[in-house]
Amino acid sequence: MKKWERILFGGDYNPNQWPREIWKEDMRLFKKAGINSATVNVFSWAKLQPSEEIYDFSELDAIIEMLSRENYDIVLATSTAALPAWMVKRYPEVARTDFNGIHHKFGERHNACPNSPIYQKYSRALAGKLAERYGNNSHISCWHVNNEYGGICYCENCEKAFRVWLRKKYKTLEALNKAWNTEFWGHTIYDWDEIVVPNALGDGFGDDKTAFAGLSIDYCRFNSDSILENFKAERDAIREFDKETPITTNLMGTYKQLDYFKWAKEMDVVSWDNYPANDTLWSLTAMRNDLMRGLKGKPFMLMEQTPSQQNWKPYNSLKRPGQMRAQSYQTLAHGSNTIQFFQLRRSIGGCEKFHGAVIAHAGTENTRVFRETAQLGKELQLLSPYVLKTVNQAQVGVLFDWENYWAIEYTSGPHKDLRYVDQIHSYYEYFYDRNISVDMIPADADFSRYKIIAAPLLYMVREGMAPALEKFVREGGILLTGFMSGIVDQSDNVHLGGYPGPLRKLAGVWVEEIDALAPDQANTIVFEDGCESSCGMLCDIMHLEGAQCLARYGSDFYKDTPAVTKNKYGKGYVYYIGTVPEKSGLYRILDQAVSEASVEAPFRDSLLEITCRKSEKEELWFLINFRPEPQPLPECFAGKEDLLSGKTVLIGDTLSQYEVRIIRSPL
Ligand SMILES: [Zn+2]
Missing domain, CATH: 3.20.20.80 (Glycosidases)
Incomplete structure (x- = not known):
């Protein structure tokens, strides 16, 4: 290459x-x-x-x-x-049908139906x-x-292709009916041709809700795969002539x-x-x-x-x-x-x-x-x-999973403001603020490379995910997870027997109920030393099953019950954070986990953004000030050369807003 x-x-x-x-x-x-x-x-x-x-x-x-x-x-x-006008005029099928069932004419861009044979033929050509x-x-x-x-298309070509995709995945209608739990609202399917796409004319409703998440999540998977097939077709067409x-x-x-x-x-x-x-x-x-x-x-x-x-x-x-x-x-x-x-x-x-x-x-x-x-x-x-010689390395992995992203945002209840990216970011932000490098990782990553895996909002736990996390913790890793985790399987059907389902043994807790707090409501979490922190959105009401309690709720009928716990499992630990604490509360918990895992954090107190890329021979440190106030450079960089200015860094040097230093340090 x-x-x-x-x-x-x-x-x-x-x-x-x-x-x-x-x-x-x-x-x-x-x-x-x-x-x-x-x-x-x-x-x-x-x-x-x-x-x-x-x-x-x-x-x-x-x-x-x-x-x-x-x-x-x-x-x-x-x-x-962007489709040519003549193509849409001659072959209206190349345009998309939207969520409301409206088939589009020529216009805008990113407008092709991924399952149109005409689009497939001419884009590849x-x-x-x-x-x-x-x-x-x-x-x-x-x-x-x-x-x-x-984007997503809901046209008849896509509907037909979806049925083919489903037949391949489920083999039988019995399996499909079971996966989508179609007994609910009497949705039993007796013929593959009865399946319709989940837009506003079918089971979709509102901006991003659905009567059948199993169906809608499958449609997300199918849509992502369909568009990926478009990419692969063009890629393969290029590869016929250009190998490198x-x-x-x-x-x-x-x-x-x-x-x-x-x-x-x-x-x-x-x-x-x-x-x-x-x-x-x-x-x-x-x-x-x-x-x-x-x-x-x-x-x-x-x-x-x-x-x-x-x-x-x-x-x-x-x-x-x-x-x-x-x-x-x-x-x-x-x-x-x-x-x-x-x-x-x-x-x-x-x-x-x-x-x-x-x-x-x-x-x-x-x-x-x-x-x-x-x-x-x-x-x-x-x-x-x-x-170009350097790469990033991290001791912390933050799990990001598109199927969880789709699933959690399709759920009806318990809280309408629950947003996947926001919640993942609230954990990421902690590591960012402490200048601890993070790898964003998929559910099937090699966990053994990390000291900490943060997997908040791990709502959908598919086959194989719980054993992989158990292995990671058993061998000494620290897992951070919490509310709305371990709830459903790959089809959005609940793991029975008590939340957090397949993570229950690992976390050492049983979540009996989940309370939802409106934006103007709050509770508190009270740490063992009496310190308090506000919390809100969701509150897991839980029982300890081997875990140790780190903080309890401060009010309401579940006052004094566990809100944050830590469970020893094999050589490692699982932190279960059953609510959304304010930043200071979350940071306190994560500080404990980071210190327990011996994650290196030499610049945890600096308000600069400090990131490192490494080769076998040297480190490149990127220091950036994104804050309005000037920030001092950590003293350990004194005497080293800034590649951008060619000047040597001195003790007492500060960076004003948007100033950057790139410091080379041999290993
Ligand atoms: Zn289509």
Whole structure:
């Protein structure tokens, strides 16, 4: 597989939207900004294939020829994420049917039905033709299939394909009826053709609820698999002509509808688009970066970020001076090997004309955004040889599981505000604040690499998951879990015999009831030393079955019953946190677990973000201040060289907001 020798720095480039004299100016400006890479051909299907019979690559030939001549690393997209108008007119089946059952006409993008045989035929054909034409060009550094895959189709083709998918999974209708518990509301299915898709015309209701979670979760699995088949078909078409260029598609962090762990197994390299809003916590952006690294356990590509502002959020703040640079270094720190923007030149029309770009509508290099981009470009040239040799390592794994994400958010009760990503993030945030590196891991990860596994909200425990966690703890690991865990199986049917079902023995507790607190209600947890912390949302009412009580509820009819427990199991421990404590309470519990597990946390008290990438020979420490107040550099870095400034770090040095140091330290 081809390897890149430099940090790719560039982004989406759409010369097809501009006259040729502008292309020449682009080349001059890109060089000036240190840009070495361009992602092209993301939305050009209508131009490449103006009718069913005709293909026309003349403009793309000219673009590729120009970029090759100028020695750019080209990220070549396949253009299949927006349908040509003629195709929708001639074959209406290529468009999607939405949740409300409305079949769409031509319009927007990300609009193809994954199970349309026509879409499958022509998307695969286009990818193959592109690979045949450009696959032997050594400047093509990466294939970018489609763009931001996602969404759900509920059309008749999908319905038919869903039935085939279900037959393969369940074999018999008896098994399917049992899995979906169809005796409830008299939904027994007697013929495969009676199965309908779970949108608003069927069992779906509201924004994201369902009468039958077993059915709807299967539809999520099926939809993710269907779209993945589209990716694989284009990938395989490319591979017929190009055996060695990495193939990716740009993912979207914690995007809900696609099981990215399953997807990543089919991708050569993970890439993603990072668009924090003006109020997104830096810890959440860090978590998403770690999740993208975790998908393959390898460095990833930052395929898109904006150099200044977005256009599609409610409030599209500018990135403040230094903020884009700090965000870029955070991305590298958490495992990216590229920094790419959407986009290089700002469009004149369409709904993204207010989306930021390296070259603004003014068209010159005399802008703040251009100067900041150029500074970063220069720095990345210097850093390339150091960064590309290193990888991230962690002693803590935080479990992220798309099927749990779907399942927990389909549940009707006990609490409408329970959001999967928020809850996972509340644990991640603790480790982030303590500057403890985290790997975001799937349910089938090798747990033995970690001292701590955090698995909050492990609502769906599928076959094999409990034994793997038991083994991890028995051999000395520390497991963090809690409320709404161990409740259901893979079909959303409850594990009978008392919560947390298959985790009951491991946690040493029996949860008898789950109380839900409205946003204006609260309880407290009282630790053994009398310290109190507020708690809310959900309160497990539980009995100790071997576990030790760390904190009890402070009020209500379950006052003095256990709220937080710790159970010895084999050589390890399980912490069970039965409610949502306020931050200080949660941090107190997690501090105890971290110290018990002897997890290294040398910078736990620093308010900088401190992250390490390592090679066999050296460590690269990324120190970033995301806070408004200046923060001191830890003294242990004094005397070492900052790669960015070339200066030696001194005792008493501070970083102001968005300032960055990258410190090299031999091992
Ligand atoms: Zn469809």
